[in-house]
Amino acid sequence: MSASNHPPLAVGSHRHSQIQRQGDASASTSNTLSSAAAAARREREHVLETSTIKHRSKTDEGRWINTYLIKKQLGKGQHGDVYLAYDHRDPEHPQPVAVKQMRRKNKQDKYNNLRRSPLPSSPHTGLADHVSATEYKIRKEIAIMKKINHPHVVRLLEVIDDRMDERIYMVMEYLGGGEIKWRTTDNEPALRVDQVRRICRDVILGLEYLHKQGIIHRDIKPANLLWTEDRRMVKIADFGVSHYSYALHSSHDGTIPPEEDPLLKDDSGLTRFAGTPMFLAPEIVEGNIGSTGDGVNGADGAESSSTLNQQPPATTSLPQLPSPSESGTVTPAPPRKSNITKAIDVWAFGVTLYGLLFGKMPFMVEGGTEFQIYHAIRNLDWNVPETMGSDRIPVGGRRQRKPRKGEETEGYLVVDLLEKLLEKDANKRITLEGIKKHPWILRDMSEADAQNWVSGTRKEEPGARTPTEDETRGAVTKIIFSYIEKGKRIFRLLRPPRPNPSAASRRMNSPRRSRSRKGKEVGVQSAPSMGLHRHRSSAEVIARERQKKDRLLRAQVSKAQLRKVQTPPPIDIGTSSSRSIATTKSAKSSTTQGSQFEAFPMWNDGGSRKNRRGSVTSRGTLDSFLTAGSASSSQVPSPISYDVSPQSTPIEERPRSRASISSMFSWLRLNRSSTFFGPSPQGAESEAEAEASSATLPVPVSNSSPFRHSHDVRHSISLSQRRSADVFGGGGVGNGRAYSRQSSGSDGLALAVRASSWGEFEEYARPSEDHTSLYSEGVDNETYLVGAGGVARSPVSSLPTSGALSRVSSSISLGPSALSAAQMLLHRSDREGGDLPSAPDPASQDPSILQRQGQYRSPGHSSVTSPLSRPLYSRGDSGYSDQQSLAYPSVFDEDDEGSSLNHSGQETPLETAFQPSTSQLYQEEDEESSDDSEENFPLEVKTRRPSVTMSEASSPPPRRRRSESRSTMAPPAPPPRMSSERSERSERTVVCS
Numbered sequence: 001m002s003a004s005n006h007p008p009l010a011v012g013s014h015r016h017s018q019i020q021r022q023g024d025a026s027a028s029t030s031n032t033l034s035s036a037a038a039a040a041r042r043e044r045e046h047v048l049e050t051s052t053i054k055h056r057s058k059t060d061e062g063r064w065i066n067t068y069l070i071k072k073q074l075g076k077g078q079h080g081d082v083y084l085a086y087d088h089r090d091p092e093h094p095q096p097v098a099v100k101q102m103r104r105k106n107k108q109d110k111y112n113n114l115r116r117s118p119l120p121s122s123p124h125t126g127l128a129d130h131v132s133a134t135e136y137k138i139r140k141e142i143a144i145m146k147k148i149n150h151p152h153v154v155r156l157l158e159v160i161d162d163r164m165d166e167r168i169y170m171v172m173e174y175l176g177g178g179e180i181k182w183r184t185t186d187n188e189p190a191l192r193v194d195q196v197r198r199i200c201r202d203v204i205l206g207l208e209y210l211h212k213q214g215i216i217h218r219d220i221k222p223a224n225l226l227w228t229e230d231r232r233m234v235k236i237a238d239f240g241v242s243h244y245s246y247a248l249h250s251s252h253d254g255t256i257p258p259e260e261d262p263l264l265k266d267d268s269g270l271t272r273f274a275g276t277p278m279f280l281a282p283e284i285v286e287g288n289i290g291s292t293g294d295g296v297n298g299a300d301g302a303e304s305s306s307t308l309n310q311q312p313p314a315t316t317s318l319p320q321l322p323s324p325s326e327s328g329t330v331t332p333a334p335p336r337k338s339n340i341t342k343a344i345d346v347w348a349f350g351v352t353l354y355g356l357l358f359g360k361m362p363f364m365v366e367g368g369t370e371f372q373i374y375h376a377i378r379n380l381d382w383n384v385p386e387t388m389g390s391d392r393i394p395v396g397g398r399r400q401r402k403p404r405k406g407e408e409t410e411g412y413l414v415v416d417l418l419e420k421l422l423e424k425d426a427n428k429r430i431t432l433e434g435i436k437k438h439p440w441i442l443r444d445m446s447e448a449d450a451q452n453w454v455s456g457t458r459k460e461e462p463g464a465r466t467p468t469e470d471e472t473r474g475a476v477t478k479i480i481f482s483y484i485e486k487g488k489r490i491f492r493l494l495r496p497p498r499p500n501p502s503a504a505s506r507r508m509n510s511p512r513r514s515r516s517r518k519g520k521e522v523g524v525q526s527a528p529s530m531g532l533h534r535h536r537s538s539a540e541v542i543a544r545e546r547q548k549k550d551r552l553l554r555a556q557v558s559k560a561q562l563r564k565v566q567t568p569p570p571i572d573i574g575t576s577s578s579r580s581i582a583t584t585k586s587a588k589s590s591t592t593q594g595s596q597f598e599a600f601p602m603w604n605d606g607g608s609r610k611n612r613r614g615s616v617t618s619r620g621t622l623d624s625f626l627t628a629g630s631a632s633s634s635q636v637p638s639p640i641s642y643d644v645s646p647q648s649t650p651i652e653e654r655p656r657s658r659a660s661i662s663s664m665f666s667w668l669r670l671n672r673s674s675t676f677f678g679p680s681p682q683g684a685e686s687e688a689e690a691e692a693s694s695a696t697l698p699v700p701v702s703n704s705s706p707f708r709h710s711h712d713v714r715h716s717i718s719l720s721q722r723r724s725a726d727v728f729g730g731g732g733v734g735n736g737r738a739y740s741r742q743s744s745g746s747d748g749l750a751l752a753v754r755a756s757s758w759g760e761f762e763e764y765a766r767p768s769e770d771h772t773s774l775y776s777e778g779v780d781n782e783t784y785l786v787g788a789g790g791v792a793r794s795p796v797s798s799l800p801t802s803g804a805l806s807r808v809s810s811s812i813s814l815g816p817s818a819l820s821a822a823q824m825l826l827h828r829s830d831r832e833g834g835d836l837p838s839a840p841d842p843a844s845q846d847p848s849i850l851q852r853q854g855q856y857r858s859p860g861h862s863s864v865t866s867p868l869s870r871p872l873y874s875r876g877d878s879g880y881s882d883q884q885s886l887a888y889p890s891v892f893d894e895d896d897e898g899s900s901l902n903h904s905g906q907e908t909p910l911e912t913a914f915q916p917s918t919s920q921l922y923q924e925e926d927e928e929s930s931d932d933s934e935e936n937f938p939l940e941v942k943t944r945r946p947s948v949t950m951s952e953a954s955s956p957p958p959r960r961r962r963s964e965s966r967s968t969m970a971p972p973a974p975p976p977r978m979s980s981e982r983s984e985r986s987e988r989t990v991v992c993s
């Protein structure tokens with residue numbers, strides 16, 4: 001059949017296309033547009049981005065959104081509806097536009113929110129996790145369309161994205177011809193063959209442009225090819241599932257693409273399986289049905305959606321299509337290589353061409369499931385009807401004898417092209433370049449026209465914006481800098497920790513300050529490494545500090561020893577009621593000062609022993625020495641009063657006698673050395689204080705006074721500073737078990753040693769444990785208040801020194817609280833690591849502890865907040881992130897009306913109590929995650945969660961109750977069957993990840 005047998009419209013239309021490509025598409029294709037409007041349109045180089053809806057109203061004419069008057073609905077898509085609207089920017093000549101309005105979130109998004117991982121987002125989290133799935137898709141579609149400016153691709157003119165509106169509006173050029181009508185109701189072809197060819201040329205040009213821009217459309221099908229109003233041209237529409245490939249973009253001309261919207265490069269929301277089932281390429285399908293074609297999933301069967309995993313029924317109508325083995329010519333698809341490449345667009349183009357020519361799909365399976373369609377796409381061959389097009393041009397069958405050159409029939413050429421397009425092996429599939437040169441595409445062109453067409457379209461399209469030199473340079477610089485930054489980060493992570501004692505103490509003393517500074521400290525810039533790094537560095541810091549202090553102590557003690565030998569201290573503490581609380585062992589071993597050195601040769605000769613953590617330390621001997629040294633001064637007076645709480649006397653009003661402070665201080669130090677207090681590696685001034693205090697103690701001690709249980713007080717402090725199974729196991733301070741253990745001879749000594757070595761600095765400084773310990777079982781209310789010494793109001797580490805001292809100095813109101821505070825000072829000044837192994841967190845062992853803590857409110861002390869509430873979990877406090885405080889809004893916020901914890905003492909089951917807040921969390925996280933900074937998620941926060949919400953944190957995100965889920969969850973979809981609605985179904989876009 002010669003070219004003259006065909007209507008000559010192809011050449012004409014081709015020229016028409018060429019002319020259009022050189023100018024603005026819309027200006028020349030729509031006769032209805034006035035020249036002024038066309039000029040205005042031409043001026044629109046870029047897509048308008050409008051962030052506010054200034055005008056919205058409903059009139060008889062229609063709805064108004066800004067300058068657009070929305071009229072009738074043009075189509076309905078998956079994510080939104082498309083309307084015909086008129087742009088009234090020029091009221092004289094309103095321009096028709098298509099407005100696609102889409103909701104940011106749908107019901108599925110809300111449900112997905114509940115199923116999302118509770119882990120906080122980080123800078124590495126994909127953009128897809130910051131917004132709802134729907135909004136992500138919309139934004140991606142917009143980002144892609146913003147890049148496009150081509151006569152054969154629908155143009156995006158404006159985006160109206162007002163955050164206050166639940167919808168996003170995409171204003172596009174209006175294509176009045178609508179979708180290509182490619183088949184009649186009888187499933188016969190609706191277009192003539194030459195029309196089909198014309199359409200194909202337009203689509204090829206559009207696709208070529210898209211691929212050059214790095215865009216893979218992924219949903220080429222007749223429904224997404226729209227006619228212009230005059231029906232002289234076709235444009236590609238619908239970029240809802242399109243993918244931007246940076247590599248593809250740069251591979252075209254070897255240059256680095258200009259700066260792109262970051263959303264384009266974000267593949268986190270990329271769904272591997274997207275498109276319309278009938279048009280899916282084998283390489284996409286095979287991952288979902290397995291490569292064997294027997295219905296058994298392949299290696300990646302796990303990825304398949306439930307629908308796609310179904311086995312084909314025993315009775316299948318597949319034999320209607322010849323199998324590859326029958327035909328013997330179809331190359332079986334190679335092993336799976338699930339690449340989203342431009343080849344999938346070529347395949348879809350082949351299916352589209354088949355549909356346009358024959359009025360049906362190549363892999364249609366009558367009455368079959370979607371699975372069977374995929375099976376056919378992957379494994380079966382296709383057949384051709386006898387004629388093609390509405391003009392019924394004979395095809396000549398699928399297998400034709402090759403005619404001589406120049407004698408090819410149109411049917412033969414069509415089948416030849418289809419074979420190359422519907423090649424199952426993506427690597428062997430024809431490329432767009434090849435398609436353009438195919439004889440059927442060039443069939444009715446003169447040689448000159450054909451050459452022009454092929455070469456002309458290879459040139460840069462008018463829509464394509466060539467990056468300027470500056471842009472290219474900028475892009476290169478940015479890439480280089482980003483690599484430098486990444487390198488630096490990796491280096492920082494790998495760099496061994498630099499011990500920084502001052503940083504450690506800062507962290508202890510001022511969590512807020514340390515938080516703000518952590519960016520400057522070693523290894524804390526990257527959130528995930530923070531907890532780990534801290535831990536390591538604190539261990540080193542402690543080891544170093546310990547060594548330093550021991551050295552210092554040795555020098556000081558020997559100095560003091562010399563002094564004491566020369567002038568024995570005038571100890572005058574002897575009252576009739578005083579009693580020795582020194583251990584028998586230490587008393588025995590320390591009758592004279594001189595013998596102390598003999599009693600502890602290890603210390604004497606600088607020997608050391610291994611502690612339980614494996615680090616070498618001389619602490620044991622040092623403690624023993626101090627303990628022994630205190631034997632003579634172990635008789636202490638008791639305080640007068642006990643019944644005083646820190647709240648009863650304002651700190652400012654209490655006497656601040658320096659003498660009494662130092663006396664108390666030294667008294668404490670003295671008592672430290674008598675069994676229950678740890679050693680005091682203090683400086684020279686402490687020594688002087690000790691000496692001064694040894695003369696007169698400020699407070700007498702009576703046998704009956706609780707002050708003699710000052711080691712209990714010590715324990716109440718220890719409770720606030722370490723996790724100790726001993727203490728908790730013993731029922732806390734109140735029942736005296738800890739005391740009895742301590743005061744029993746050598747055990748007491750051992751415990752004294754242990755009690756003075758809290759473990760690693762950071763460990764015992766953990767504020768939650770402070771409170772967990774303080775408000776543990778068996779501690780009476782008074783101890784809560786008095787024993788805590790105000791600690792309950794703030795983390796131990798941030799106890800103000802002056803306040804503590806003033807409490808100590810108050811000789812009238814001296815009580816365990818004062819001791820606690822003073823001891824805190826001593827303890828803080830010591831800051832020694834030690835051999836105490838970490839006991840399990842009591843809170844994590846016993847949920848009831850938590851409950852009691854949460855419920856505790858001191859009677860008569862309404863100002864005392866729940867110990868677990870604000871000091872620890874309020875926003876911006878002590879290194880706890882906002883994320884953390886968000887995570888437990890109702891649990892830890894006492895003021896929260898909806899708080900599930902009942903502070904009045906009624907027990908609320910933990911499970912039910914935490915549920916609402918957690919679901920709130922996901923909601924809020926969704927809203928606010930975008931401003932998460934890396935410093936918001938220290939590793940510690942994550943590890944701490946179980947200790948607070950055991951059941952919550954250790955289990956997956958909360959499941960809804962059955963009754964709830966029944967009402968909110970959609971019932972499982974029945975397997976789709978290709979029955980009456982099969983064509984629509986298989987021709988609608990699906991997205992499965």
Ligand SMILES: Nc1ncnc2c1ncn2[C@@H]1O[C@H](COP(=O)(O)OP(=O)(O)OP(=O)(O)O)[C@@H](O)[C@H]1O
Nearest residue numbers: 074075076077078079082098173174175238240989
């Ligand atoms: N620019 C336009 N001019 C005229 N009609 C349009 C335009 N864009 C879309 N339409 C019509 O609206 C319908 C739906 O649009 P679109 O394909 O963009 O939505 P969608 O959500 O992506 O749908 P789906 O992915 O299910 O095909 C189209 O099939 C077409 O009929």
